[in-house]
Amino acid sequence: MCAGIERPRSDLFICEGTATAAVLDEGVVDGVEQLNAHFEALLAAGEQIEPRDWMPDGYRRMLVRQVSQHAHSEIIGMQPEGSWLTRAPSLHRKASLLAKVQDEAGHGLYLYSAAETLGVSRADLLDALHSGHQRYAATFNHPALTWADTGAIAWLTDGAAVVNQAPLCHTSYGPYARAMRRVCQEEAFHVRQGYDVLWSLCQGTPEQKEMAQDAVNRWWLPAVALMFGPPDTVAGGADDRTAAMGAAVSQRSMAWGIKRHTNDELRQRFVDNVVPQAERMGVTLPDPAIRWNEERGHYDFSPIDWQLFRGALGDGSQCARQRLAHRVAAHEDGAWVREAVDAYAAQLADGELESVELDDEGRRVS
Amino acid sequence: MTAEPTAEDTDLAEYVLRLGDDALVLCQRLCALVTRAPTIEEDLALANIALDLLGHARTLLAYSGTLDGTGRGEDELAYHRTERQFRSALLMELVPGDFAVTIARQLVYAHYSRLLWSALEKSSDATLAAFGARASREVEYHQMHADQWTVRLGRGTAESRRRMQAGLDLVWPYAAELFERDALVDRLDAAGTAVAPARLREEWEREVAAVLDEARLTLPKPAWQATGGRDGLHTEAFAPLFAEFRSVRLQYPGGTW
Amino acid sequence: MSERSARVLTPWEVFIRPRRGLAHQHVGSVHGADADMALANARDLYTRRGETVSVWVVRSDSVHAASPSEKDPFFSNAAHKPYRYPEHYIPLNEESGHDG
Structure with missing residues (x-):
């Protein structure tokens, strides 16, 4: 591989299950054993595993x-x-x-x-x-x-x-x-x-x-x-x-x-x-x-x-309960806000832009 | 020995103290919300805004302490005054209710402060002008944050709409105090050192009305107006806020921090 | 409400141009119900230390990806083309292998 080549990054969000499916469908490799061998070979070579790799x-x-x-x-x-x-x-x-x-x-x-x-x-x-x-x-x-x-x-x-x-x-x-x-x-x-x-x-x-x-x-x-x-x-x-x-x-x-x-x-x-x-x-x-x-x-x-x-x-301590209760309260108190965000986004969904850009002043460009 | 401050410096010290106290007290209220926001993203956003406000408070308090001839530093002014010596508007100390109240207050203050800091860029006082240039850019983001949330909550669900309107109705009587005029502000305004906030009111009203319009919310028409903060006459919420703020420092007199 | 399907959880990929003259680089992802929210979240999360010229957000499901595997035929044409790189050629000066 040539040094300096900019390869597409693949650490993108992937929905459940598609990671393995994508590779299998393409028929690049078949059989779990071969997949596993490929996975182990990547690890052995000190390469990193990326989201779309079989694992x-x-x-x-x-x-x-x-x-x-x-x-x-x-x-x-x-x-x-x-x-x-x-x-x-x-x-x-x-x-x-x-x-x-x-x-x-x-x-x-x-x-x-x-x-x-x-x-x-x-x-x-x-x-x-x-x-x-x-x-x-x-x-x-x-x-x-x-x-x-x-x-x-x-x-x-x-x-x-x-x-x-x-x-x-x-x-x-x-x-x-x-x-x-x-x-x-x-x-x-x-x-x-x-x-x-x-x-x-x-x-x-x-x-x-x-x-x-x-x-x-x-x-x-x-x-x-x-x-x-x-x-x-x-x-x-x-x-x-x-x-x-x-x-x-x-x-x-x-x-x-x-x-x-x-x-x-x-x-x-x-x-x-x-x-x-x-x-x-x-x-x-x-x-x-x-x-x-x-x-x-x-x-x-x-x-x-x-x-x-x-x-x-300190399992089950007063403080442990307090930490979780604090977190849960914040989440529950915020439920109506998240619902509002959702409802508003649904209204906007038609004609929604796929991407937007900020300039260096922090203003929206598109 | 520092020279006795001029009358104008004394005026300016008081004016700057008001603005610094506004930022400090609002920052304190936002600090209490971090870890309690509706999303983790929002914890981050509120902390960001609080940090900017804290930066403003530090600059303004330190400058005030220079102007008034006492040489008091930011901490001396922040921690070692009495309740009655704080000059913040009552809006800042309002006990935070739900997230809608927080956003309503941010909406009022962000538009006001952006207009004020921008106007101060033209101050004949070099320090204030430099501060205005820096701060107005920072609060532009605060304004965007408040505007977007106001619209989202106003147009989201029936519940969010009800809460947002209630939040606006609650904070609106406290907005007028920001624009109050008095002899001190008029003197500084005439001299070109400061801006009388009353001159910003129309523009502020136009801006927030446009946001509320987009949010399909009703511009509140408050039946009363809060006042007193600039004279140190606060609400009962202030003393507990201040007690918490300085509790550590009070327990360790002569400490180094 | 089922938060699992909520729009507030829509993932967006974040790209940042760290300095003028550089391409936008992928830095991670954020959640956001709409583009404005995603941008605001991206700003708060990835530019706290002020090292940014501009930010892009792109809905994750708008990104078309292919397998990164070296074996993947999609990328095979990138390999074995040394002539795309300056190092493939005679250096412009004798001191270094680079034409700088």
Whole structure:
């Protein structure tokens, strides 16, 4: 293939089922085995899978689950920080926080779009979120109790997310990888602004520093445990059997190139990032086992065993119920608006333009 | 030592403070809606508008603090005044009801502010003129957003139409205050530094009437007009809004943020 | 109401011209009941950091696509035509392989 050729992009929205049908109808390849061989060959060559490619059902299902859970996490993740938008202690902080919460909405939308290329609709995904059939990161089931929590959330949970997400920029499914590249590009500022919030508090009055330390104490475990998923290696704290089970899931995902690293590998990378940052700022991470291990070239920390992991989940907590209720209320309160949009669009449908353009002033051209 | 401000600077400081407080209080109301919008797209749009308004408030408050000779910065003015010292129009602090009320308020304010910022581009005050040029472009989008939603809701379903009309009826009595004239505004207008908003009223009415016409909604004819915000006489909704706004800062006196 | 069939969920593809002189590039998709809404949503979602000269939205179902597979005959004529590319020819100057 010649370098620089501009090939038509195919990450377009595809209705359910047409992805496989299109290829089959053209008779380009026939038989599931041949299709699968083609799919595996693409992966082996490090090529990305695009929406119109044939893909095994398991791959599609795993992606739908992962991408939609990721999208839901962005949307629910708006809440803990969003509740502080009205109380930000300076106008500068208010602007940063608004921009950050807005980014999270945007990231949710990128990811829902990526999920839609797999043949699911956002309405279905939101229904699944609202009914509890699909999950979001349990990290966000923890309450944001003080202003310092906005800093700790951004520094620790976004810091963890960045570690998770950087490899996903090269994940095997094209639309997901492209969405993640946008997310990662934009998220660069999130972690920094969170660290900055805490840094200022640590430079402030003793009461402010106390607020910062308290928030770090509460957000450490949700970040280090929940943002990376359960332990999937013995070294990470799982017993042999659990590690094997966790590893089986991770390995399936890794074989398909969706995931690139084990949960525990990424967790270690996060701890290695964060410990020196905490020291420099002057806060203590609430894990007495943290110390530099010369031999391994990594920081040791308490293994996230299953007991610790489950404890951090906070399933069924008051806050978890509140998060979902907040989301459902917004959706239900908005039903009449969405109905109006629909009804108006139906009136317009005749003679509707197929495309329109904005000029650089933001005005409509056509 | 800063020199004692001139009479005109004192006037201008007060005028700029009014405009800055409008943007700040409306931003605060929009902040509370983020995560509660009818669609995720709309969460994004409202946050975008809130960010623009916050930018306006910061510029205007900081400028006011320079003009009045106190040297107060944006945060000093935003967080460390008392309720009675806020100069925002009552429209901004109205408790948000449903999405239609939000859109009705945006419609009123977006058209007003676009006209005002555009007019201020010709101010003899260089700072205000530069601000007007920047802000008028930003609120053009706010106006488009409000116009489109007004039409969609006005022409959508029977329910959306009823709600949109109710929203308009609710906010309309608060529109007149934006165009009030007083001695201060007249002095600045005569000097060419500021624009008396009363001069924008006709154009504003023409514009919003055209939108309501397209939306097949009725232009409200309010039986009363709200007033008092420019003198710091607010509604009872203001104190809770302000208490929330500065709650963190109040708990940590002498803090650095 | 059945939101599954709702027009508010109509998908649109978004194309952005990041700088003057560049072609519009596909950046992703948005939902919108009509073109105005799709444009407004595209603006909010994809141009928050102000790197855009212009935006197009095109209804996803108006895009006619073919399989991207390398084997797909639709694209086969793009391959094996090295003469379409400057690198195929003698460089204009000796220092580089490019005629810059």
